[in-house]
Each structure stands twice: as structure tokens, then as C-alpha cells.
Amino acid sequence: MKRSYGQYCALAKALDVVGSRWTLLVVRELLAGPRRFGDLMNGLPGIGTNLLSERLRELQDAGVIEKRVLPPPAGSTVYELTDRGRELGNAALQLTRWGYESLGLPTKDEEFRVNWFIAIGQAAYQRQAAGDLSLTCEMRTSETDVSHFRIEDGKFQIVQGPARDPDLALAGAPRDFIDLFTGRLPPKKAIANGIALNGDLDTLQTVLEIFGLLELSETA
Amino acid sequence: MKRSYGQYCALAKALDVVGSRWTLLVVRELLAGPRRFGDLMNGLPGIGTNLLSERLRELQDAGVIEKRVLPPPAGSTVYELTDRGRELGNAALQLTRWGYESLGLPTKDEEFRVNWFIAIGQAAYQRQAAGDLSLTCEMRTSETDVSHFRIEDGKFQIVQGPARDPDLALAGAPRDFIDLFTGRLPPKKAIANGIALNGDLDTLQTVLEIFGLLELSETA
């Protein structure tokens, strides 16, 4: 049923599992925590219910994710990465880093999600700049599109949903975030122009440094 | 013409380029140096000429590879990675590392190439063990399947084809290599049983340590 390259090669074996369309993007979503089927649909615009459920089944068979029913009163079914699945984080990060180089600025018809944007930052993130910093930062573009990231012990963790007690919370339109984080708009101007900030400017400055100035060429 | 995820996401952008079937395996082959069309066919059993030429065109369009005509008397057309293409090395390595965990032992119908085997070693390679070692090692399973790797300044480079002046040269059947490098067969026994060695046992021991003992579970 499932197609294999039939090669005794570690890369080919990895691609046998995560090489088909949408699969690694499903993993990307789950790297930010457990999700329900509908959440995944939301984070994977264009996928179609049949394909998502097929991918989820394949990933379960491969031991990359697990299906779990949350305890009452939630009671909903969620999918989450296994340890094996979490090990894909490094591979995803390297690919993200590579893709970042030719990301460019968003076009009108491209979808945007805060957790993807944070992943761009994670790819650009310079460990040495952060030192032994601990920090939580939330970002949102709408009621439904909220994520945050946490830095602790030099690790950068993306989490879907709002943060409990963030050091910094930012809200704005996708383009506002991009302008702010690429330095196209200085912090004060960005705040005047559309970004809502909860926290102080110093913390924002720290976050901007953590991301490193995103360099997105127009020509990509 | 080409399909895109349409997401403003670095990972999705990367997958727009290298996410389709065979693409990353083409890159894998080229990471070991320039290749002709026929060489690539040989290193990608099962691909079909139409798909290979389509992939090569896509990768050129994406700036990942370049087509070049070798100077006389060779005069043959080769494909090689651009700098941008070489940057995929890290991403490929991480995926290889991940795939290695579930590689297992080869089945009867799986293809084998020496450069894939070396890539397994590269994924398992422990930098610290090597120190400031410099070393070249060639491996072959047949007249046509020969590759070598070079370690220098802590970098591990795979190269298709024979080495000029290797510190060690090994020849044998695929299974012989696996038995030797997983410790299933001690060096002396392996040499008695099918591996031909050119170089001394000490160097072989060093190479085995560089690879780290490959751990391939039967059950994968």
C-alpha cells in the first residue's frame, strides 16, 4: 500500500516515513504541542480531511505520533508527537533554516500563522546572543491565531495557544510582525502603527535580538 | 505549473523545493560530487528517466544545482550542487540521522550503494572521537560501486568514485560491510570471511571508531 524507495539508506528510510506531501508539515504543527483534528486542519490550509486522516494514520503506524483522548471534562481526541517524533525537531529546524534563506516577503495569497512566524525566528535564533536568558513571548494576529515561545536553558520551544504569564505579548497583523522583526519599522513606530504591546520596550528589544534581524530579500 | 503549499512558512518553502518525491535523494547523490545523468540513474534505482530529468530541471530552476559541460577530453555533461544546494547538507544529515534509528538490517530486495552506507556512518559519526584526525577511506562492493570519504578539520566529506591515495581501502559484499561496522563480525574474522583490506588493522580500527559502532536493530 505505502510506497517505499526500497533502498538501504537512512535518508531514504526517513523519507519513506516523512517524505510524502504534507507529512512534515503535520509534524511541524505538532512540534508546538498536541492538537485536535480540527486544529490541524486550521494549521494546514488546503489539506483536505481525507488526506489529513490518512497522514495521521501513517504517522501513527510509523510511531511518530500518538492519538490520545484528553481526560474529562475536555474529552477531546488529540494527536501528539512521540519521543521519536520529537526527534524530528532538528531535521525540521535545519530545513526551516534553509527555507528561510529564500523566504522573501509574503505575497497576497499566502497563508500566515503565528507559529510559522515564530519558527522563522527559531531558525534565525542565535544561541550565543541569548546567554542564560529565560523568556516567554506571545504573539497573535487574531482570536484564533495565537502562539507563544519559551526560551529556557538555551532551548527554544514553540507552543500553540496563549501563554499563561508572558514577559511580552504582541498583537497585530501579519505584515506588522514582519515589518517589526525585519527592522523595516522601528519598535516605536510599529507600536504606533498597529502592533499592540503588553510588556516593556526593553523586553521587546531583547526579543528582536533573539530573533536576530530577519533578513528577507524582496527578490525571493 | 509547480505546486506550492502557499504558506508564508520557511519549512513549507523548503518543501516547495525539495519536498517532492526523489528530490532530496537527487541532492544526496550530488552531495558526493558532480554526476552525469547516467550516474544519477544508477544511484537512484527505480526513478525513471522522465522523472529524473524533471527533477533536475526543477532543481536548476530553484538554484540548487547547475548543469555543466566538462572541459575536453571528457566533454560530458554533469550536474552539481550550487553553494545554495550544498547548504542542504545539514538538513539531509539530520534526516539521515533520524532515519538511521529505524534503519535495521537490509532486506533481500533492498538496493545498496557504498555512498549510502558511508552516509549512515556520517550520521553516526562522533566529532569528538576524531580529534584533529585526517583520513581517507575507500569502500567498494563492485567495479561500479565505489566511493570514499575524507575527514579533515572535523568535516566528513563523501566522494563518489575511488580515492587517489587512501589510508584504507575496503572491498566486499554489502553484508560484509554491515557485519563489520556493526561489530557482528570482529575485524580479523571479517577479513578472513570476505572483506579485502588495503591498509593496516590499526587504521581499520580507527575507521570503525569514527563511525561509532553502528547499532541496527533486527526489529526495525
Place this chain on the structure above:
DNA sequence: CGGAATCCTCTTCGATACTG
């Protein structure tokens, strides 16, 4: 409503045959 199977169309893949 969340989760998934079904149906239909379109694209991509794989294998072979064929050409410069």
C-alpha cells in the same frame, strides 16, 4: 461538531519505448 469515509477530477508517478 469533530472525525473520517466516499466520490470525482486532476496531477503526479513509474515503466517502457523512442529520438538526437
Place this chain on the structure above:
DNA sequence: CAGTATCGAAGAGGATTCCG
């Protein structure tokens, strides 16, 4: 040797329906 052309098979995308 280096590809293009062709065609049946498999996979993807979208909408709709079904089940709990």
C-alpha cells in the same frame, strides 16, 4: 549516453455525506 514522449496506475484536492 542523455534525455523526450507516451500511457496506465497511483496519489492529491475538493466537495459532500456519513457516523458519534
